Amino acid sequence: MPPLVLPGEGVPVKGMRLKTWQISPHYHCSIIGTCLTTGELRQLLVKLGEPEARAAGDHALHARGVRLAGEEGTAGKLLNKALDRRHDAIIKRMSKLGDADELRRFWREAYDRGDISGAYWALLSHPATDEKLKRDVFGDVHMLSHLVGSASRLDIARLTDLQRTVEEKDEMIARLERRLEKTGSERDEMRREIARLQEAVIQAGAASAAAEAASRRKASAPSEEAPRSGELAQKLGEVREELRRQQARAEEAEANAAELQRENETLERLLSSEDAADEGAGVKVRGAAEGAILYVGGRRSLYDKLRALADVHGVTLLLHDGGMEDSTTLLPAVLAQAETVLFPVDHISHTAAGIIKRACRESGKSYQPLRSSGISSFVAAIGARG
Known part of the structure; x- marks a missing residue:
């Protein structure tokens, strides 16, 4: 009778995402090099108490990370947590996909957008990824590493299909309209803040004038009023400083409001251009x-x-x-x-x-x-x- 192998002893459980030690060591080098930055890997090794982690070169860090990927102990588990934490958002999106065809389409879209690192880890650890798909995406990432070092291969351009369906255009317009509404609200709030600050500047100016008048009166008073004059002079300085701060805040608020106004006008022009484009036949892709x-x-x-x-x-x-x-x-x-x-x-x-x-x-x-x-x-x- 064959020995019983419990889950967690290097054998993936059906339906659960894979850990690095459950993935072929053939992929470990590309996972570490693509899915974690050197800084994140160094931080992980320092946390694990690696004595040379702080001063080690990039290649030494990479080599140690590749070895960790094959370990099932504490170090390997912390490595997997770091990968999952870094790419949590795309892992959750990909978890909704149930077969290799859906995963392949997701990968192509992510690859064309340049979203490589998170999609690569999410796909290799996905329980529905078959070996053929793993080999294909590994090949894509492997060739990218060659493109980095070769100027001639850098000229290989990838043009994404720009033709969109009517539903996609409608969603795009809806996003722009939501942004337009938001910037309008922000602009109105900024204008209210400007009005409040301008009122504060007026009040501070009045207080400054009153303090100056009081100071002049005290200056002509008998010498026994000198201590009081000193207090008024200090108060006058404080009022002037507050006036300066309020004026600076008002100027900053006006600049922010102007920026929001420009953004609002830009979005309005874009929406207008979309409406005009819709009157023509089909989707016109420019550029x-x-x-x-x-x-x-x-x-x-x-x-x-x-x-x-x-x-x-x-x-x-x-x-x-x-x-x-x-x-x-x-x-x-x-x-x-x-x-x-x-x-x-x-x-x-x-x-x-x-x-x-x-x-x-x-x-x-x-x-x-x-x-x-x-x-x-x-x-x-x-x-x-x-």
Whole structure:
């Protein structure tokens, strides 16, 4: 009679996601290199008490991470927790898929968007992923690693199909309308704040004038009033400082309100252009032959809105967060699929900006720093292409 093997002893339980030690060691190197950043791997090894983790080079860290992937003990479990925590959102989305065909379609969509790291781990650990699909996605990631080091292969562009169904256009317009409504509310609130601050400035000005008048009166009074005059002078200084702060806040609020107004007007123009486009026949895709745009950095919370705005302009948009969650080692490969690169200077790391500039110089591609991560800066940049 064969020995009984309990769940958790290296054998996957049907219907449950796989751990790294339950996945073939053939894939461990690509999982560690693609799905965790060097900083995250170093932090994990320091937590595990590895004596050389803080000073170890990137290759040494990678090699240790690959060995951990095959261990079922505490270290291996912490490694799996780190992978799951980092890619929690995409794991939850992929958990709703039930067969290899659905998983393959999900992978292709993620790959075309440049969302490689999370989708790779979620797919390899998914219980419905068969060996053929594992080999195929491993091949995709393996070839990406070659693209990073070869300028000629970096020229292999991947154009996403820009033709959208009427339902997709309706959803895009709905997202824009929701954003328009939100910016309108924010603008109204900002205007109320400006009015409040202006009233505070007026009151502070009146208090300053009263304090100055009192100070002048005390200055002409007998010498026994000198202590009181000193108190009034101190109070006058405090009032003036408060007036300065209120004026600064009012100016900042007015600048924010102006930015919201510009964003609101931009969204209104986009919605108007969509309405006009709907009067024509079919979906008109503009700029598809011009190639894709890669947007690096910025705020991930705005990515869906940026995609919708790019669709309105007929632009293929690729996204990479500059190393917050997406590995910077894959940035050159994603950049290879784009014609030009945009990045907001207020929301990008120095490392990612350096990679962009160096890769663009080597490949002859253009890049454009944006003033801010706001929607209006993005729209102005892609609008200038048309």
